[in-house]
Amino acid sequence: MTHNLTLLMPKTRIVIGLLIILFSGFYSINVMATTTVYWNKSNEITSQDIDHSQWQYILNRYLIVDKDKNAINLFNYKNVTNADKVILNQYLVQLQNINPLQHTKAQQQAYWINLYNAQTVQLILENYPVKSITKLGGRFFSFGPWDDDAVTVNGQTLSLNDIEHEILRPIWQDPRIHYAVNCASYGCPNLSTTAFTASNTEQLLSAGAYAYINHPRGVSIQGNDLEVSSIYKWYSEDFGDNQQALIEHFKRYARPVLKQALILFQQDPGSINFKYDWRLNQP
Incomplete structure (x- = not known):
């Protein structure tokens, strides 16, 4: 009724x-x-690892560290060959045929991050050319594809939002997750040049935090004000949910000049302004 x-x-x-x-x-x-x-289950005694070599192959061929554009990692969507699109699809099929619950927590974290990033790249390739990922999405009035059905794992259909907000964030409760998952946009933290694995995830998460916080699209001082990525507003609860905790997070990864500027901002705070660039992360 x-x-x-x-x-x-x-x-x-x-x-x-x-x-x-x-x-x-x-x-x-x-x-x-x-x-x-x-x-939120795992098999911590398994000796079987997950193969991410196909994703590494795609990253090696098409991810560009463009130092002329302030070291933002850009993806060369335009030149991905049909053969390599097949390899990317094979990788995604391979991941979806795996039961991640039969792997360790460390393997799972790398699995979900790589699955999220590889699926995002495939979405762009399927709709290329497109100016922004926000132009995609199958739902009425959708702002991007994040709530659309994306992958099926263990018979469960998941969206990108499911992977990030129902698996990665609540299970690992690590704010550095935001420096690992990539939304195919200039304003986003870099898509890692290295596929995540059980052995390198900790290193890559910290490297991602360091790279983003020390880049103007992440954090910058503008006069007496602080200009930061909107990520820190959208997910404020992950960074302590207050200004003091957020500044301490920045200081943990800031280079000396930025760290000193943040200390001065704490002593004489101005405004915190938020920004984000949704243009596609292509050369």
């Missing part, structure tokens, strides 16, 4: 509207909790 709220008294419409919002929020939270619980 369809409820026509316009036929009800104003107070009744408000109450019903609030109940719908509350129920929707409760349902979403419980779905996320259930999904997180399902994926």
Whole structure:
């Protein structure tokens, strides 16, 4: 039965509207909790690793560290050959045929990050040329493809948002995850030149934090103000959910000049302004 709220008294419409919002929020939270619980298992004694060599091959061929553009890693979508598109697709199929729960937590973290990034590249290639990933998305009024069905693992269909917000963030609870997953945009932290593995993830997460925070698109001082990526607003809870904790996070990875500027900002704080560049990360 369809409820026509316009036929009800104003107070009744408000109450019903609030109940719908509350129920929707409760349902979403419980779905996320259930999904997180399902994926939060591992086999810590397995000797079997996950092969990411095909993804490394794609990165080696098409990822460009463009020092003339302030060392932003750019992806050469335009020149990806049909043969290499097949290799990328084979890699994604291979990952989806793996049961990650049969692997260690370290292997799983690398698995999910690589799956997210490789799937994002494939989405761009399937829709290229496109000016921004925000132009994609199959849902009505969608802002990007993040809620669209993307992959199927263990029989469960997952979106990119599922991977990031229901698996990577809640299970590992590490703010450096935001420096690992790439949204194919200039404003995003770099797509790593190296595929994540169980043995290098810790190093790559810290390297990603260091590279982004010390780049103007991540953090910069503008007069008395601090200009930072909108990532730190969108996911403020991951960085301590307050200004002091956020500045301390920046200082942990800042080079000496930026670190000193951040200390001065703490002593005499101005405004924190947020920015993001959604242009496609191509040369």
